[in-house]
Amino acid sequence: MAELNVIAKRANKTIYRDGDKAVKVFDDTFPKSDILNEALNQARVEETGLNIPKLLEVSKKDGQWAIVSEFVEGKTMEQLMDENPDKLEEYMEQFVDLQLEMHSKKCPLLNKLKDKMNRKINITFPVLDATVRYDLLTRLDSMPKHTKLCHGDFNPSNIIVGADGTMSILDWSHATQGNASADAARTYLLFSLKDEKKAELYLNMFCKKSDTAKQYVQQWLPIVAASQLTKSVESEKEFLLKWIDVVDYQ
Template sequence: MRPGRLIGRGKEAEVFEAGEDVLKLYRAGVGQPVVEREAGILARLADLPLPAPQLRGVVEIDGRWGLVMSRAVGQPLAADLRDDTIEAIAQGTAMLHGRIHAQPGTGLESYKARLTAAIGQAEGLEAVEQAGLMQRLAALPDGDRLCHGDFHPANIIGSLEHPVIVDWPDARSGPPAADVGRSYLLLLHNLPAMAEPYLAGYEQHWGLPRAAVLDWLPVLAAARLAENVPAEAERLLALARSGL
């Protein structure tokens, strides 16, 4: 098959039209195991009551690996963020996130293991700081819930009434507090006006105490450093070191 019109571009992949479906084509150098892993996650999601894309198959095109998936209709919720919509979108996002966490993470890799590996690769931290943050992480509670790993309004397509949750390669099994903390951290840096309403909405609807989420922020910030996002580096370093 040949890619159709380009409709989205991210750090690791591009998304193209593929008839009534879409083709997520990873950039050159991303190996087959990465794509097969995401395919396995989507296959597991097919058995769960969640609005996620349906996997059509794994392909290789000109040395690049990709996934063909059902196409989500509409625009990301992030495209509709305005002063008069932030509260509703924050509340709806929190509700949708809790629906993910209500599902088991059976068969998925550990969220804490992912964070441990990322902290070991974090740019800007000394080895002793990495060790201290890993000790902090080890002391935090584990869990066995389905966690998206990169949940924010840009990964929710459509409306709050009819959403489709996309971009699942970071899904893991773990504690909801870590996954909520990851979303809160991303919002703080990228959509700050939504961060507090989202966190308050999750606490209100799902009963997860704010303090339980904030306990995760230093290790989540350290792990985020491994993703090489220069615009966030200074704030992430400060937040990571606040946990030492």
């Protein structure tokens, strides 16, 4: 595939445009089970009627696994926010409304968010010791169980806005069913890593529109920060550990 067709590059995958298709090609280090699970997540979410790119095929390109989806024309919400700072509140409102529409959907065959968080917290050793992990798992266990569709990486770079204003949600590799406030807590952390002002605007707007107490979303932050640690991004480590320190000790 020609370099000109590259849409985005990540550590272990490259996304190409091929006409009206987007082709996500994974390198050899990426587990085949994770690739197939991402495709399955996308197919299941597609069945909810939410506006997302349609899954077209899972195949091999030059010996490497690839997920082929519809290509969605437009700009990311992140680009629009950066290009039009005077419209930030308007874009944030659209962003939150889209997240709430997603949370209104059910996708009962997806993995459960609490199970995924539990697995991730358990593999944070040696960064988090047994005492911290115990406190986090106890807090996780006490949180209400819900079955709402959660994205797991809902941020403006994963929203494509078409010329007519239609919004499409990309990247369903982290999708689960669970508590919407956990999904919101992750979005808040993702904003906070880049821009505290946007993070606060997002959290206030989410809580107002969903009629959720801000303290309730904040209860999820140490749990979500711990699960984010498993991505092993060194530049995020100090920031995430500060949020994990928020855990209340008896």
